[in-house]
Amino acid sequence: MSFNTIYVMLMWVRMAPPLPLIFFLLMIHGVSSDDWSVSYSPSHICALKDSTVIMRCTYTYPTGHQIKEAFWTKNPEKGDEPPDLSKDPEYSQRLQYLGDKQQNCTVRLSHVTLKDSHMYYFRIITDKPDGTYTGDSGVTLTVTDLQVESPERVTEGDSVTLRCKSSCALTDRATFIWYRNSQPLTERRDRNNELLLQSVRREDSGRYSCAVDGHTHISPAVQLNVMYPPRSVSVFISPSGVIVEGDSVTLNCTSDSNPPAEISWIKGGTTVGSGRIYNISKISSDDSGEYKCKSINEHGEKYSDNVTLNIMYPPKNVSVLISGSGVIVEGDSVTLNCISDSNPPAEISWFKGGTFVGSGRIFSISKISSDDSGEYKCKSINKHGEKYSDAVTLNVMFHLGK
Template structure:
C-alpha cells in the first residue's frame, strides 16, 4: 500500500534539481517593524525600528523609506529627497539588516503609514516591507467642566487622540505656573473640595517634551464673601442731608441683589447696591447670588440737629466785616496822628505866648468836627444775600461806630482836664 502511494522516482529527482538551481526565492525576503503602530506627541522625535532579511545575499543597491499609499508598478518616492522630510529624517540603519530611522519634530500632517524599501542589482531585486509602520501624531487637550461650585470634587483629564507609545509622565500647569505636586503617570488631575483659589487656566504637558496643551478656564462659583460698606460723605451730616452707603462683595457670579437693614429692625429699609440714609442709626447690607448670601458689619450714621449750619452760613455771609475792621484801624491811626499834632501845636504856642489860654489854643470842638462828621458818614456795606445778614452787619457797624465816638470823647475830656 505504501509503495503504491509513493511518488515516482523521476518526479522526486526533478524537484531536487529545481531547488538547487533556483536557490532562495524573493519570497524569503522580509521586513519587520517593532512596533508596527506608534502614537507620538506633536513636536517630538519618533524612532521607527526596523530589520530586514536578504537571504539571497544579493548586493543591496539602495535602501530608503517612503510613505503610503504604495501603488503596484510605480516606484515610490524616497522621503530623504522630499523637502518636507529631508531635514528631519535620519537613517540609522545599514545595508545589511538594520533599517531604523528617526523622524524629528513630527507634526499632525506626519500621520501616515511608512514603508522601508530596498533594491538589489537584479531586475527583480526590489522589495517593500508591506504592511508598514503606522504613525499617529497627537496633541494634548485638557478636558474639564466649565463651571464648578466651591466644595465640589473636580477631575481634569489630559487627553490625546491616541495612547502614547512611550510611557508618559504628565505635568500640570495653572496660569502658566507648574503644579509640581501634580507630576505622575496618570493623565488626570483630581481637585478635591475645590476652592475659589483653584480657579484659573489649566494646561498639561508630558515630561521631557516641549509641547504644552492649550489652556482651559476652570470657573469656580461661590457665594458672597467679604461684604463691606463704604460711606460716600465728608464732614459732618446735618439734618436734611443724605449720606450715601455703597455695598460691595467678592462673589462669583457677582452679587446683583442687595438688601439694607437698620439694626434692631426686622424689615429691610432699602434695596440696591447704594442706599441713602436720612437719619442716624447703625446700618448693614446683605449681598445675594444663586449660591448664597452674606451680611456686612454695621456702620454708624450720625445726623446733627440745631443751628450749627445757620451759624456757619451767617459767618460766611459776613465777609464785609473784614473791610469794616480795616477802616476802623485806619481811623484810629488818623486820630492818633491828629492828637500828636495837637500836642505839638500846644507846646509851640505856650513857648511863644505863655499867657495865652489853653482852651483858646486847642479849639477841640472845632478841630474834631471834621473827624466827627467823617465817622457819622460811614455806612455799612449793603448785604449781598439775606436780610438777616444785612441787619446783623448794620448792627455790628453801629456798635463799632458808637464805641469809636465814645473813645474820641474820652480823649477830648482827658486833654481838657490835663490842660
C-alpha cells in the same frame, strides 16, 4: 552546476507532481521568497506632538544582491513609485536614517506633527532587475496632542477630577505635569493622566493645562470655574469724611462671590435700594441712620456690617417753650427752654430784646418781677450755621397792693 546534476533534477521533476514554474526557477537559482524580509518593532507608535519618534527596523535580502538604495516611504499607491521621504521637503530636515545597507533600517523623525500620522514603510532597491522589496506590514504612526477634560463649573467643597487626554495611548511611558495659570503644580506630578482636586476652594479657579515630562508640547488651557457663596461683604462710604446736609453721598457694597451676587440695601430694617452702588444726592438729616447691604447668589447670602451715616446740619426748628401755663405773677419762678434740632448739638444764647441775658438750653428766672417783662428769644449756633427762635413775650402781672 554540472550536466549530471541538471539531469537528475529534471528526472525528479518529471516524476514529481507538477509545480509552479516560478518555484522551479527559484530552486534553480537558489533564491527563496523568504530571503526578502522587513521587520518593524513596534509596528504601532503613538507619539506626542512635537516629539521625536524612532521607528526601529531590520531587514534581509537575497545573497548576491547589492543594495543600491534603502529608504523610508509612506502610503504607497498602486502603480506609483514610492517616494523617498528624505527627499520630501516636509521630511528632509526632520528625517534621519540611522540604519545601514546590511540589516539595520532604523529611522528617526523629529518634531512630529498631527499631519505626520501615516503608515510608514521601508523599501530596498538592489542591483538586480526587479530586485526591489517593500516591507508592507509597515509602522502605523499616530501623532496626538493633549486636551484637558474638566467640568466647566464646580461648587466649593466638591471633589473634581481633571484628565489629560490624548487620541491614543502614548507608546513611551509618560509622566504628566499639570499647570494652573501657566504655573506648574510641582506637587502634582503623577504617572497617570488625572489631577484630583479634593474639596475645591475658590483659589483653585483658573486655567489648567497639562504636558508630558520631557516634552515641550503643552495642551490648550481649560477654565475651571469654582462657584461659592458671598463672603467678605462690606460697605464703603464716599466721601469718607464729614458729611454735611446737601452733600452727595455714595455707598459702595463690595462682595466676593461666584457667580456675582445681587445686592440690596437696608436702612434699619427697611429695604431702600438695590445694586452695588447706592447713591444719595443732596443728603438730608432724614437720611441719617445705619445702613448695610445684603449680597446673595444661588449658593448663599451674607450681610455686611452696619455703617452709620451721621449727617451734619445747622440748627433748625428752633423754638422756645415757657414752663407752666397761664398768668405769670410777680414772685413766680419761670423757666424758658430752647428747643433746637442740629448736628452737632448747638450752643444756645438768650436775648431779651436785643440784649444778651444768658446761655444754655434752659434760662430760669426765679422770683420774676415786672422788670422781667418783655420779648425773649434764643439763638442756636453750631459750626454749620445759626438760627434764632421766634420771640416769646413774658407779661408779668403784679399785685395791686404794691
